[in-house]
Amino acid sequence: MKGSSHSQAAGAQAGRRRRWGWLLPLLVGAAFLAEIAFLGRLDMAKNAEAVESWTTSFYRRSAHWGDAVGGGAVPRAGGGGDGDGDGEDEEIRWCEQRLEREDAVPYDRDFDRDPVLVGGAAKDWNKCYVGCEFGFSASKTPDATFGIAPDPSVDGILRSMESSQYYSENNIDVARGRGYKIVMITSLSSDVPVGYFSWAEYDIMAPVPPKTEEALAAAFISNCGARNFRLQALEMLENLDVKIDSYGSCHRNRDGKVDKVDTLKRYRFSLAFENSNEEDYVTEKFFQSLVAGSIPVVVGAPNIQEFSPGEGAILHIKELDDVASVAKTMKNIASNPDAFNQSLRWKYDGPSDSFKALIDMAAVHSSCRLCIHIATKIHLKEERTPKFANRPCSCSSKKGTVYHLFIRERGRFKSESIYMRSGQLTLGALESAVLGKFRSLNHVPGTMSMPQHQLVRYLYFKHRTYLAISVRLRWAS
Helix, strand or coil, X not given: CCCCCCCCCCCCHHHCCCCCCCCCCCCCCCEEEEEEECCCCEECCCCHHHHHHHHHHCCCCCEECCCCCCCCCCCCCCCCHHHCHHHHHHHHHHHHHHHHHHCCCCCCCCCCCCCEEEECCCCCCCCCCCCEEECCECCECCCEEEECCCCCCCEEEEECCCCXXXXXXXXXXXXXXXCCCEEECCCCCCCCCCCCCCCCCCCCCCCCCCCCCCCCEXXXXXXXXXXXXXXXXXXXXXXXCCCEEECCCCCCCCCCCCCHHHHHCCCCEEEEECCCCCCCCCCHHHHHHHHHCCEEEEECCCCHHHHCCCCCCCEECCCHHHHHHHHHHHHHHHCCHHHHHHHCCHHHHCCCHHHXXXXXXXXXXXHHHHXXXXXXXXXXXXHXXXXXXXXXXXXXXXXEEEXXXXXXXXXXXXCEEEEEEHHHCCHHHHHHHHHHHHHHCCCCCCCCCCCHHHXXXXXXXXXXXXXXXXXXXECCC
């Protein structure tokens, strides 16, 4: 697969869970798209349409040192021979120049002049890094539309923040089976994830206020018919002498007409009990607990630890057998100020890198990320046309092979070129190349959208440069 469009496409459903880690080993002979967050999360996009173009890229040619370019003379290395560093550098520079020239084919569609058109909704964002319009046009067929379009050439979009346990089509496989080409749900494996998290909405780094309530925990539960065991867990905690103030309709023992976050601030623990146990389904119950400096006790997403801002920052009741041990831990933490402060250490040292990478996803509006995804699909489709067939993605010489990669910041559309040598295919070399490229451009990260006071705290605690980068790795055999 060739080209500089973004990574929003990937392999089959079985590969969707490759997340929250570093980039996979850089193996020659494999071609894939990856979206990585340096210091954090690995997001791999999930569009099966790209698989065919990946496999064909295995057989595309590599440029070679010594090949003529357009019939012209081939530059020669300096007179130092194999041991001459200047000659080696000249070969590398020649390879990079050739790849920059021959591996750059302009796309037919300019999204500034011909923006992505999404039908079925009103515009709900202010800025996007690709031309994008929402609405209808009498003279233009939309590229995609919310719901299933009668025209099969128009991608249908499913967008929802509800659990699939209540709305079955909010499962990726079910949505695909019903004809949706683009899925926007809370699952981080969906095409365009739409989570409940945001720096702008939640003052996550707010200071920890004094805990003044006698009860250990507060609960706000109003759906007493949830499709999990959350009410049983609450009752078991109470039977184990964990005092809980309930403000919701279920088990209410306190007046519910209160501000939720302000109320949570007075408690050591918050029962962040979701209405279903579904991977990645993490709602405001969890994030409001973090804002309040109240340790979340979670019934919900089985992978909730992937959302943790720090080690020991949350307690998870995976099943009812866990209730007794969690109750014991709650009592121990409540009676030990040092243990309580350690659980909230992330509030002072800054959250984990993976947590920052997760929350930064919301720095770009989901509607803009949708347009970037659609534009990427359009470019990927064009990359399968004949004019892209003979582009080299590497250049070989007696000194080794130079690989051409296109990178971009997550949430943006324009890609930049970097080069890696066959003897330096390491994560450290990749990080160095990416950061070096963006520093040379005086790039200002666009994903860091914390309110200013949070940003100051973040920069104070974490001096290391943070960039969420989309990287296209395009190896040839």
